[in-house]
Amino acid sequence: MDPQAKIEITALRKQFGSLVVLKDINLTVAPGSVVALIGPSGSGKSTLLRCINLLVTPEGGRVRVGKDVFSFDADTKLPGVRQLAQFRANTGMVFQHFNLFPHMTALGNVMEAPVTVRRKPKAEARQHALALLAKVGLADKVNEYPSRLSGGQKQRVAIARALAMEPEVMLFDEATSALDPELVGEVLAVMQQLAAEGMTMVIVTHEIAFAREVADRLIFMRDGVVVEEGPARQVIDSPREAATQAFLSHFHRAGAPAATPPA
Amino acid sequence: MYQWDFSFLWSYRWLFFQGLGVTVGFTVAIVVLGLVAGLVSALANLSRFGLPRWLALSYIEVFRCTPVLVQLVWFYYALPVLSGIEISAVSASILALSLYGGSFYSEIIRGGIVSIDPGQNEAAAALGMTPGQAMRRIILPQALKRMVPALMNQSIIQFKNTSLVSVLAVPDLLYQGQVAAHDSYRPLEVYSAVAVAYFVLLFPLTAIVRQGEKKLATSD
Numbered sequence: 001m002d003p004q005a006k007i008e009i010t011a012l013r014k015q016f017g018s019l020v021v022l023k024d025i026n027l028t029v030a031p032g033s034v035v036a037l038i039g040p041s042g043s044g045k046s047t048l049l050r051c052i053n054l055l056v057t058p059e060g061g062r063v064r065v066g067k068d069v070f071s072f073d074a075d076t077k078l079p080g081v082r083q084l085a086q087f088r089a090n091t092g093m094v095f096q097h098f099n100l101f102p103h104m105t106a107l108g109n110v111m112e113a114p115v116t117v118r119r120k121p122k123a124e125a126r127q128h129a130l131a132l133l134a135k136v137g138l139a140d141k142v143n144e145y146p147s148r149l150s151g152g153q154k155q156r157v158a159i160a161r162a163l164a165m166e167p168e169v170m171l172f173d174e175a176t177s178a179l180d181p182e183l184v185g186e187v188l189a190v191m192q193q194l195a196a197e198g199m200t201m202v203i204v205t206h207e208i209a210f211a212r213e214v215a216d217r218l219i220f221m222r223d224g225v226v227v228e229e230g231p232a233r234q235v236i237d238s239p240r241e242a243a244t245q246a247f248l249s250h251f252h253r254a255g256a257p258a259a260t261p262p263a
Numbered sequence: 264m265y266q267w268d269f270s271f272l273w274s275y276r277w278l279f280f281q282g283l284g285v286t287v288g289f290t291v292a293i294v295v296l297g298l299v300a301g302l303v304s305a306l307a308n309l310s311r312f313g314l315p316r317w318l319a320l321s322y323i324e325v326f327r328c329t330p331v332l333v334q335l336v337w338f339y340y341a342l343p344v345l346s347g348i349e350i351s352a353v354s355a356s357i358l359a360l361s362l363y364g365g366s367f368y369s370e371i372i373r374g375g376i377v378s379i380d381p382g383q384n385e386a387a388a389a390l391g392m393t394p395g396q397a398m399r400r401i402i403l404p405q406a407l408k409r410m411v412p413a414l415m416n417q418s419i420i421q422f423k424n425t426s427l428v429s430v431l432a433v434p435d436l437l438y439q440g441q442v443a444a445h446d447s448y449r450p451l452e453v454y455s456a457v458a459v460a461y462f463v464l465l466f467p468l469t470a471i472v473r474q475g476e477k478k479l480a481t482s483d
Contacts, residue, residue, distance in 0.1 A: 081394055084388075085388070085392060086391065088390070089390065091389070092389075093386075095382060095389075097382055099386035100386075101401055103408070112400065113390035117391045118391075158386075161390070162389075
């Protein structure tokens, strides 16, 4: 399809039991671009994100990230645990609930994968980890355990942890949804900086204003299919599909979610 | 009225010390071997494959659901008949008590592992760790901390279970007590002293367990 693309998803299918969550999804992400996935809960956007690094194994289709390709068709063998691990080492993921390792300091969290997975010498991994923690603004928190960090700080450690593997792409799964409103900005700022540095990113988000500003392309999903896709500003400012218009109407133009409707 | 007299016990002191040495040695052996059996069978029980799960479950249930005294006697008298291999009373005792303890350790370890948030495994996998690396570096260190009180508790039971090896004439603390009791015709004093010896050794251990539980409650 497009050999220039960093991420290429072809005819992706996923079902849990009899529930079909993704139906024939096609998606390409150009190097250095930022794609935002939006949609109501249950639309399959998080599952799609997890299929990109194969945390979730699809039932059919093809996933390519950089040079690594896996096909999931009835006649092809599923990848082994080692192949999967190598594949995932090249993609960074940031989770809604941070998933930091609570028994390690911030520094330990960031050093862990380079040392265990890439067999980097400890001193080298430490230097790199310290630089990454400084980059996300946490130079003074390197020796703190996650339990002593705020949500925003935890998420920034999690971003540094993912960057430590020097991934080809970064995947963000509702990275700010579990944060107190006043802490969202610091995490978005780090994400914005990454985008400006040319990192290829796929972002599942409810921050419409952020998506409009930072994402190059926007994909609106509902019920396991891509309903509308296009330049982020264009889709948000003048959506073509009725479903997209209905979803976006829940957000003010400024991007803050509308007041909760009366129960 | 019975006239208590503990003074004669002093003349049996070396017998008691020898017995105590055997009891402590046995405990160390069956706790270590039991933990190994427990860890291996817990991991097998959590395997993606059917066969190791089935084997682990069979082992755990057979040893949890039969009395340890029966197991001891079976390993000493019945196993040699079945396998044709003679084993000493000491080997039979260590084998039976380790496997018995292991079946309980196994469930404690499995429970500790599954209590860890699945997000931890996901984060480890997303960073490129294999399931083995994730278990060793991320899951087990956290799970072990939660397991410590229950493992200590089971080890205390293991310590007391060593007294059963006296039925196979292994010279542990209880067996030496029996020797002293038969020799002196004073079982009341002898068995009281044996009970005190077990208590004195175990009580500090339970205090450590309680301390550990307190620490656990504050750190998580």
